[in-house]
Amino acid sequence: METLAVNEAALEALDQTVEITADEMDKPEFKFDKTVGSIHSENPRMVMRNVNVHYGEKQAIHDVSLDIGANEVIAMIGPSGCGKSTFLRCMNRMNDTIENCTVSGDIKLDDVNIYDKKQDVVTLRARVGMVFQKPNPFPKSIYENVAYGPRIHGLAGSKAQLDEIVRNSLERAGLWSEVKDRLDAPGTSLSGGQQQRLCIARTIAVSPEVILMDEPCSALDPIATAKIEELIDELRQNFTIAIVTHSMQQAARVSQRTAYFHLGYLVEVGETSNLFTNPSHKLTEDYITGRFG
Numbered sequence: 001m002e003t004l005a006v007n008e009a010a011l012e013a014l015d016q017t018v019e020i021t022a023d024e025m026d027k028p029e030f031k032f033d034k035t036v037g038s039i040h041s042e043n044p045r046m047v048m049r050n051v052n053v054h055y056g057e058k059q060a061i062h063d064v065s066l067d068i069g070a071n072e073v074i075a076m077i078g079p080s081g082c083g084k085s086t087f088l089r090c091m092n093r094m095n096d097t098i099e100n101c102t103v104s105g106d107i108k109l110d111d112v113n114i115y116d117k118k119q120d121v122v123t124l125r126a127r128v129g130m131v132f133q134k135p136n137p138f139p140k141s142i143y144e145n146v147a148y149g150p151r152i153h154g155l156a157g158s159k160a161q162l163d164e165i166v167r168n169s170l171e172r173a174g175l176w177s178e179v180k181d182r183l184d185a186p187g188t189s190l191s192g193g194q195q196q197r198l199c200i201a202r203t204i205a206v207s208p209e210v211i212l213m214d215e216p217c218s219a220l221d222p223i224a225t226a227k228i229e230e231l232i233d234e235l236r237q238n239f240t241i242a243i244v245t246h247s248m249q250q251a252a253r254v255s256q257r258t259a260y261f262h263l264g265y266l267v268e269v270g271e272t273s274n275l276f277t278n279p280s281h282k283l284t285e286d287y288i289t290g291r292f293g
Contacts, residue, residue, distance in 0.1 A: 073232060229250065
């Protein structure tokens with residue numbers, strides 16, 4: 001996996017960031033007119049235009065437009081509470097489960113509006129899978145965790161086909177060699193990093209087109225994090241991936257494009273190498289250099 005050369009000192013400065021108060025964020029220097037950089041992708045799988053999200057009367061996402069291209073990893077970064085996870089959850093309608101949350105705008109997967117009333121949400125979430133911040137294996141065996149999705153979606157016509165899907169998914173998640181002799185063991189018996197890879201295997205078992213990852217390494221140690229990052233790079237060959245991360249270093253390592261969010265706005269988006277080494281917007285520069293976080 002290629003490692004992007006960035007200013008490590010600047011990235012590490014995030015550990016010494018100072019919280020900015022709401023009043024300070026209302027000052028003119030925190031304002032901007034429109035997203036800097038190109039929101040477009042040459043071969044988009046998902047196209048989002050003028051997306052707004054409200055929790056009751058509070059607006060969490062403001063008029064965000066963005067493409068996510070085929071076989072690319074796009075990282076979404078920004079301070080806590082900036083809306084990046086909320087925006088991510090719009091892509092497979094996970095916000096539908098939140099009371100008083102309303103989403104407006106256009107979000108299309110292969111030119112089909114995923115918020116159309118005719119859209120089956122279960123089918124959508126098979127096409128746009130999600131890996132959460134905390135590993136959440138089902139209270140079932142390792143085998144059944146991976147087999148569950150293919151079984152309910154009718155993807156296997158026989159036990160042999162299901163076995164093959166389980167094995168292939170675990171292999172692609174880099175977990176097969178570690179669990180092949182204990183597939184009947186509970187998924188919860190695995191280590192944290194293994195559980196997260198099991199959840200990734202469970203996600204890819206139904207052959208999604210897009211994988212959403214919401215801070216998938218935040219609860220993992222550095223060794224487990226490195227394995228997940230290597231896995232993300234491998235999965236990019238077959239999947240489109242959007243990842244929310246608080247780690248600047250991780251965004252630099254795994255993504256081809258990066259989108260910087262601030263107070264519910266998409267401030268800047270561009271190639272990761274350019275955004276980290278030569279940001280165009282002052283808000284982006286201040287965040288990358290540790291001015292706030």
